Amino acid sequence: MIPAAFDYHRADTLDEALKLLKKHGDDAKVLSGGMSLLPMLKLRLASFAHLVDINRVPGLDYIKEEKGTLRIGAMTRQAALERSDVIKSKYPILADAVPLIADPLVRNRGTIGGNVANGDPGNDQPAIMIALGATFIVRGAKERSVAANQFYKGLYDTALARSEILTEIRIPVPPLKSGGAYTKLKRKTGDFAVAAAAVQLTLGKYGAVERAGIALTNAGLTPIEAVDAAKYLVGKMPDEKTIAEAAKMAAAKSAPSADRRGSVEYKKEMARVLTARALHKAVQRAGGS
Amino acid sequence: MAMHKISVTINGAVREAEVESRLLLVHLIREVFRMTGTHVGCDTSHCGACTVVLDGNPVKSCTVLAVQADGSKITTVEGLEQGGKLHPVQEGFTEKHGLQCGFCTPGMLMTTSALLERNKNPSEQQIREAISGNLCRCTGYVNIVKAVQYAAEKMR
Numbered sequence: 001m002i003p004a005a006f007d008y009h010r011a012d013t014l015d016e017a018l019k020l021l022k023k024h025g026d027d028a029k030v031l032s033g034g035m036s037l038l039p040m041l042k043l044r045l046a047s048f049a050h051l052v053d054i055n056r057v058p059g060l061d062y063i064k065e066e067k068g069t070l071r072i073g074a075m076t077r078q079a080a081l082e083r084s085d086v087i088k089s090k091y092p093i094l095a096d097a098v099p100l101i102a103d104p105l106v107r108n109r110g111t112i113g114g115n116v117a118n119g120d121p122g123n124d125q126p127a128i129m130i131a132l133g134a135t136f137i138v139r140g141a142k143e144r145s146v147a148a149n150q151f152y153k154g155l156y157d158t159a160l161a162r163s164e165i166l167t168e169i170r171i172p173v174p175p176l177k178s179g180g181a182y183t184k185l186k187r188k189t190g191d192f193a194v195a196a197a198a199v200q201l202t203l204g205k206y207g208a209v210e211r212a213g214i215a216l217t218n219a220g221l222t223p224i225e226a227v228d229a230a231k232y233l234v235g236k237m238p239d240e241k242t243i244a245e246a247a248k249m250a251a252a253k254s255a256p257s258a259d260r261r262g263s264v265e266y267k268k269e270m271a272r273v274l275t276a277r278a279l280h281k282a283v284q285r286a287g288g289s
Numbered sequence: 290m291a292m293h294k295i296s297v298t299i300n301g302a303v304r305e306a307e308v309e310s311r312l313l314l315v316h317l318i319r320e321v322f323r324m325t326g327t328h329v330g331c332d333t334s335h336c337g338a339c340t341v342v343l344d345g346n347p348v349k350s351c352t353v354l355a356v357q358a359d360g361s362k363i364t365t366v367e368g369l370e371q372g373g374k375l376h377p378v379q380e381g382f383t384e385k386h387g388l389q390c391g392f393c394t395p396g397m398l399m400t401t402s403a404l405l406e407r408n409k410n411p412s413e414q415q416i417r418e419a420i421s422g423n424l425c426r427c428t429g430y431v432n433i434v435k436a437v438q439y440a441a442e443k444m445r
Contacts, residue, residue: 002316038352
């Protein structure tokens with residue numbers, strides 16, 4: 001399959017990329033890893049007159065903790081996240097998820113920036129970023145930041161303007177007694193989730209939940225933030241009964257559609273089960289029981 | 290329509306081409322360079338038959354633009370053999386019967402040769418994970434895993 005014709009532009013700096021986007025307006029699209037965009041173009045589900053390739057823009061590929069914030073450059077490949085010691089040791093929610101994204105060959109190209117900016121509810125990292133309370137740094141005429149839970153507007157519709165590029169992801173470094181988990185059900189390697197749950201918790205001195213972030217992947221047109229379930233957990237001991245109730249509340253927020261991955265009823269039930277499992281794992285990792 | 294002059298080092302040789310923006314890397318390799326060892330399988334980034342090693346990393350060449358490879362080093366299955374001697378993974382696939390129809394084999398060889406560059410002693414689990422983006426519809430992977438283990442031992 002061959003994409004419809006387009007003009008390819010290789011940006012060597014961020015400013016050059018932004019200039020190209022400004023010049024070509026709605027006809028232009030940013031090309032990062034290309035692992036979603038190129039298949040879409042080949043299947044002719046999308047077409048753009050201009051692609052602006054940011055793969056050679058320097059300084060967008062890093063994973064670093066600084067002053068209480070984990071900063072990840074948008075062009076960081078999934079494979080780099082998978083090998084990162086910081087991610088493995090301190091961000092189990094991401095360490096759980098990355099090996100479950102697509103397959104190793106795709107992860108060699110695919111980027112975290114592309115995953116979160118794409119706006120496909122099947123992408124795994126948007127829900128994770130919402131659970132972590134992350135912020136996206138966006139560059140256009142000027143720089144602005146958007147909270148992950150304010151970013152997703154609809155199917156492939158995000159707060160990102162066509163003239164903007166998502167450049168960095170900022171995650172607050174989890175305090176002591178924090179734990180996260182990502183649980184995903186998929187039919188096979190390379191498939192999107194039937195359902196998946198992202199959970200990030202912090203426990204207080206006596207083991208009660210102090211902060212909770214819960215979000216679901218592929219459970220609607222956007223990642224679904226389970227605000228009620230998270231609120232319900234705060235101040236409570238995360239025991240079996242509380243977790244079961246929170247999982248039920250999260251699943252009630254999901255609005256999946258029936259497809260070859262299953263019926264609405266099945267997907268909602270899986271969202272419940274996966275949320276409960278992620279909560280248990282997160283509690284355990286936070287040092288609770 | 291803009292054409293792009295590109296230059297790549299493929300299997301050690303510098304090759305130049307003038308390509309359309311939308312030309313895929315796999316088509317550059319097969320149709321422009323006439324190296325047909327790299328296969329087009331599903332053409333949707335699932336099967337891995339088109340896997341080549343791009344600047345050290347195995348990637349699906351049906352999902353990379355040719356113009357994106359400008360200035361890069363590419364290794365295809367034709368580049369594995371050195372001086373008339375098969376690469377250990379090629380030997381392994383021969384010795385352990387790692388193929389039947391052979392369609393997935395070029396991709397399997399590229400992924401597993403890259404794996405062994407990074408990890409000299411992969412466990413069975415690591416081998417299976419590494420080839421999880423390469424589909425084989427004949428052998429059921431058992432002999433492919435054995436072939437990679439054979440190669441790993443040979444390379445140590």
